[in-house]
Amino acid sequence: MGFKSKKYSIDSTDYQVGQDNITKWGMDVHNIVFTVSAGLSILFIVTLLLLDPGVAKGAIDSIKGAVLSNFDFLFMWGANALLLFAVALVFSPFGKIRLGGDKATPEYSTSSWIAMLFAAGMGIGLIFWGVAEPTAFYTDWYGTPLNVEAFTPEGRELALGATAFHWGLHAWATYGMTALCLAYFAYNKGLPLSMRSVFYPLLGDRVWGRVGDVIDVLTVLVTLFGLATSLGLGGTQAASGISYVFGFENSLYLQLFIIALIMGLAILSVTRGMDGGVKLLSNLNMVIAFVFLGLIAVLNFTTVLDSLATAVIGYVKNVIPLSQASGREDTTWLHGWTVFYWAWWVAYAPFFGMFVARISKGRTVREFVLYVLLVPTVVTTLWMSIFGGVAIEQIIDKVGLLGADQGITDVSLSLFYMLDAYPLGNILSIIAVVLIIVFFVTTLDSGSIVIDSMTAGGKLEVPMKQKIIWAIISGLIAMVMLWIGGTQSIQALQSITIIAALPFTIILLLACISLVKGLFTEIDKTKA
Template sequence: MNTSTDKVSSKYSIETTDYQVGQDNIQRWGFDIHKPVFGISAILILLFIAVMLVVDPATAKTALNNMRNGIMEQFDSYFMWAVNTFAVFCIFLMLSPLGKIRIGGKEAKPEHSTLSWSSMLFAAGIASGIMFFGVAEPTAYFTDWFGTPFNTVALTPEAKQLAMAGSVFHWGISAWSIYAVAALALAFFAYNKNLPLSIRSLLFPIFGDRAWGWLGHAVDILAVVSTLFGLVTSLGLGAQQAASGINYVFGTHGGLGLQFGIIAFVTSIAIFSVIRGIDGGVKLLSNINIVIAFGLLVLVAILGFDVVKHSLPDTFMSYAKNFFALSNPIGRTDDTWRHGWTIFYWAWWISYAPFVGIFIARVSKGRTVRQFIFAVLFIPTLVTMTWFSVFGGIAVEQVATKVGELGLHGLQDLSLTLFYVYDAMPMSLLLSVISIVLILVFFVTSSDSASLVIDSITAGGKLDAPVPQRIFWATIEGVIAAILLWVGGSQALEALQSGVVITALPFSFILVITCVSLWKGLMSERHLYP
C-alpha cells in the first residue's frame, strides 16, 4: 500500500490523494482489469451457465424460489425497517447543514444539465418495469391477484384507493431512498475522497485497509454478478414481453427467433452507446427515452382524461394518507400481499442498488447533497405517481366498469396487460407502437448503463474502462440472456431472478454500514461549509 493510501487510512481530508488500483490490475488485449474481481466474476458466471445447461430449469427455479421466500419471510420486518431507515436518513441529510456539501468539492460544477441528469437516473433506476407494472400492479391489487393491501375487499372503492397507494409506495420515496444511500456515498467517496468508484469504497471508513483486500474483492464480485444477472433477467424477460407485444399488435407469430432478434437489436445499440460513452451514448438515449415517455404519458392522459382528472388527485392523496401505514410492519395481517409484493420489491431494489448506485454516482459530480437527495427521491416519485395515476387509473377503471379485455377477464398475461388497456381506447395501434419503441429504448439504456458499471468495478473502480472492455460486457449480457432463453425460457430466467433477489440480504447489511460510512465522510467536510 502506498503512502497516499496510508494518508487515506489515517483520516479524511480534502487533500486526500488517489487510491491506486494498478497493483491489482493487468492490461492485455485492450482490457484494463482488476485481476481478482474480473477473474472470479467470470468464473462464477461461466459456472452458473454450465449448471443451467445440465440442471432442469424448473428444479433450479423451485430451489432458488424456496431459498428466496425463506429469506423474505425470516427477514420481512428487517427489510421494511431497513428501508424506512434509509428514507429517514436521506431526508435528514437533505434538511441538515450537511446538505450544503458539494459532490466533488466546493468548486465542482455539474457535468450534465438537470434534465439530462434526471433522465439518466430515471432510465437507469426504473427501466421498462414501469411500462408493464404501471397497469398490471394497480389491477392486481384491486382484483386480489395474490393478496390486497391490509386484506381490503377486492373491487371496492377502498380497494381502488389502496391499489393506487400501494403501487406508488413500491416505486416512490422509500424505494428510491435505497438507491440514494448507495449513490450518494459512492459519489462522495469517489469525487471528494478520491476512492475507487466501487462498492468496496463504502466499507473503507469502517474497515480501513481491509476494504482493499479480500473483503473488498468479495463485495465487488458480488456486485458484478448481481448486476450482470439482474440485467440478464430483465433483458430476457423483457425480450419475451416485447415479443408478446409485437405478436399481439401486429398479428405475427414470432417465437424464440423473435426474442433472439430483440436481444440482438438491444445489445447492438447498447454496444454502440457504450463505445460513445456517457455524453454521446447513455445521455443521448436517456434524453430520447424521456421525450418519448413524456409524449406517451400526455397522449394517454388526454385520451383518458375523464378518468385521469379524478385518478390523479386521488392517487396523490391516497399515497400521502397511507404512506406510514404501508411502511409499518407491526401488527400486519396481510402477509400474502406484503411478502409477495412489498418485501419482494424491497429485496429487488436493494439487489439493484450497486448497479444503479454506481451509475447515478458516475453522473452526479457537482451537485450538492441537498440537490442530489431531492432529485433522486422526489423527482422519480412525482413521475411514477403521475404515471400510475394515468395508466393504472385507466386500467382499474376498465376493470371496475368491465370495459375491454382487461375489464372482462382481469389479469391474464402480464406482458399483454398494457396492450389490453390500449385496445379499449382510441388510437390503440399508435399507442401500442409507441410503447413498444419505448420499451426497447428502456432496455438499451439499462444495458449500456449496466455495462459501464460492470466495466468500472472490474477495472478496479476506474471511471473510464477501455472500449474493448465495454464491448465485452455489453455483448456478454446479451449472449447470456439468449442462452438462458434457449435452454430454459422463463423458468431459467425466473430462477436467475430469484438468485439475484437472494443477494439483497448481504447488500442490505452493506447499505446499513454505508449510512455510517457516509455520515463519517460528510462530517469530515462539515467545517468547509460554514
C-alpha cells in the first residue's frame, strides 16, 4: 500500500511541487519558507550589529553550555540510536529496497559519489582538526577522554581512539540516516526533497501546512548558519596558513579576502552545474588529499603504521565507555568535545543529507548505508591517526614547534606547525592551504544548492540565479560576522547552531520512525 495525499501524487514522479511557490524576478521560491528564512537571517545579523559581540557571545555561550550539560543524554543516546538503526537496516529485508525503484540506476560512479560525500561532509574538518584534536587530547589542552593521564602511552592510545570515535561511525550514521530519509521519500514516494516530506507517514497532509513550514524554516536556518560558521572559521584558518607560510599579516582584510575568493569560486562552480562543478572539484579534492596524506605517510612510515594500529585498538577498547553519558567523571571533556560534536553533526545533517540524497538515486538501502558508514569511517580514521600520530610523536620527541611548546598554542596553526618540522614544510603547507580553499569551495557550492532547494519547496531543478544568491548570502553572513566581531561573532553563530541542534535531534529520531513506516509499504507491495 502507498500513501495518499490531497496535495501530491504519492508513489509517482508526476507530482506538482511548489503549489505555494511564487515566481518573480526570474526566481521560483516557496513563499513562506523563503520569506521567513531570509527575514530571520537578516534580523539575526541586524541584532548582532546592535549588540556588543563579546556580550552577545557570552549570553549565547551560556545557553549553549546549559543545552550541552542538561541534554547530554539526548545527544549521546540519540547518536547511539541512529547508529544502531543504521546497522539494523543493513541486515533487515529493507536493505534490498532501491532508492528510486527497482529499475533505477546510479547517476554517478561509486568513486565520484564517495568523493562528493567527503566534499559535503567532513573534508574541511579533517584539515582543521587532524592535528589539533589528537594533540589536544594527549596534552590535556581541554581535558582528557575518560580522565586518562596526559603525556602517557595510555593517553596516546585514547587520544587517537577518541578522535576516531568522534569522526567515525556515530557521525556518519547521523549524516547517513538523514540522507536516507530524504532520498527515500523523494525518489520512492514522489515527495518534494525537503525535511517536511520525511514526516508524511506521521503527520499526513499537515506537513504541507504550518507544521511543515516550521520544519523547513528550521532546516534552512540551521544549514545556513552552519555553513556560514564553517566558512568563517575556515577563512581564518586559511588566512593563518597563508600568513604563516608567506609572511603576510593575518589581518581581518586577509580573512575577508579569502572568504570573498571562496565565494567567487563557489559561484563559478555553481554556474558549471553538478558535473562540471561539485563533482569535478570533489574528485580533484580527493586526489590532492590522498597525495598529501601519502607524502606524510611516506615521511613517517613506521610512526604511521603504529599510530593506525593504536587508533583502531583505542577505538575498539573504548567505544562503549565513550558512548555513555551517565557515570562519567570527565564531564568537562565530555560536554566540550563529544556532546558538542554530536550536536554539530546533527546541525550539519540536513545540509549533508539533502546534498547526498540528490546524488544517491539508484543505490539500494543496504549499499547506501554500508558505503556511507564504512568508507568515510575508514578514511577519516586513517587521516586522523596519521596526522595525529605524527603530531604526538613530534611532541614526545620534542621536534619542531609542537615539540617545543609541548602541544598546541593556536588551533588554526597546529597543522602548519607540524608541517614546519619537515625540509619540504613550505611546500606541504601550500598544498594544505590549497586543499582548505578547494574543500570550502565545494562545501559552499553544495550548500547553496541545498538551501536553494529547501527554499524552493523541495524542487530538484531551480533557476541558477537562486543558487548564486544563496552562495552570496552565506558568504556575506560569514564576512559580516567577522567584520563586526571577529572570531567571537563566528563562534556565537556556531553556538546558535548547536542550540538549534537540540530540537533537531528529536526531529531526526522521529524521522527514522517515519522512514520505517514508509519502508513497510514497500514490503506490503511485494506481498500484494
